[in-house]
Amino acid sequence: MTTTEFSDTPQPAQVAKLGPDDLRAALQAGWVDFKRAPAFGLFFALVYVAGGLALWFGLGAMGQPVWFVPIAAGFPLLAPFAAIGLYEVSRRLERDEPLSWPPVLAALRGRGDGQLALMAVGVLLVFGFWIILARGIFAIFMAQSGIGFGSLSLLASAEGIAMLLIGSAIGATVALALFSVTVIALPMLLDREVDFVTAMITSVETVRQNPRIMLTWAGIIAALLFAAMIPAFLGLFVVLPVLGHATWHLYRRSIA
Numbered sequence: 001m002t003t004t005e006f007s008d009t010p011q012p013a014q015v016a017k018l019g020p021d022d023l024r025a026a027l028q029a030g031w032v033d034f035k036r037a038p039a040f041g042l043f044f045a046l047v048y049v050a051g052g053l054a055l056w057f058g059l060g061a062m063g064q065p066v067w068f069v070p071i072a073a074g075f076p077l078l079a080p081f082a083a084i085g086l087y088e089v090s091r092r093l094e095r096d097e098p099l100s101w102p103p104v105l106a107a108l109r110g111r112g113d114g115q116l117a118l119m120a121v122g123v124l125l126v127f128g129f130w131i132i133l134a135r136g137i138f139a140i141f142m143a144q145s146g147i148g149f150g151s152l153s154l155l156a157s158a159e160g161i162a163m164l165l166i167g168s169a170i171g172a173t174v175a176l177a178l179f180s181v182t183v184i185a186l187p188m189l190l191d192r193e194v195d196f197v198t199a200m201i202t203s204v205e206t207v208r209q210n211p212r213i214m215l216t217w218a219g220i221i222a223a224l225l226f227a228a229m230i231p232a233f234l235g236l237f238v239v240l241p242v243l244g245h246a247t248w249h250l251y252r253r254s255i256a
Contacts, residue, residue: 041241
């Protein structure tokens with residue numbers, strides 16, 4: 001009599017080799033999905049935009065609008081979670097499954113095993129860490145300039161420009177690290193029964209094996225999100241849904 005042993009630890013999925021054509025195809029597929037189901041994309045974008053506007057008016061009302069700069073810089077860190085419902089929409093369109101609000105909204109809980117929630121906690125901790133770093137950087141340069149927290153004129157000073165350069169470099173490092181562990185992990189947790197550690201390892205491995213393509217994708221996401229936030233966040237009504245759907249399709253091309 002023979003027995004078969006199974007590993008209790010899920011193994012990272014096999015990663016495919018990606019090229020520029022995969023990025024173009026993912027973006028095209030993202031645009032197609034947005035046009036096929038625009039209501040879902042507009043809804044999730046509305047939630048994201050409302051959060052940004054609430055921060056802007058709230059900080060302005062408290063007389064500290066300058067703090068919106070680091071928060072806005074870290075805001076894209078939360079974009080992947082705003083796109084989880086869009087991943088589910090693309091998954092259902094891909095499989096010709098019916099689209100309705102209950103299952104799409106239920107996708108925000110993941111597969112019900114708590115793995116997505118654990119990853120969300122991790123991302124929120126990273127976002128909080130970034131805000132602490134940003135406050136430290138602000139405090140140093142504000143002390144040198146002598147300008148108060150409630151004045152945006154700091155940003156036009158020599159100290160303000162140096163602060164933005166240093167803060168941008170640190171923020172880019174934090175964002176790249178978070179991008180590496182979430183870009184594939186989040187859609188994977190929605191698509192497969194894996195733990196969040198395995199999903200993060202697979203995500204990092206995808207970036208490691210396709211550094212040029214994945215860094216290009218990170219640059220595209222950052223550039224489009226920041227450009228979309230400039231006109232009162234309104235550009236996010238198109239950019240966020242398209243990028244969300246496109247990320248799903250890039251995930252599907254990344255995992256062999």
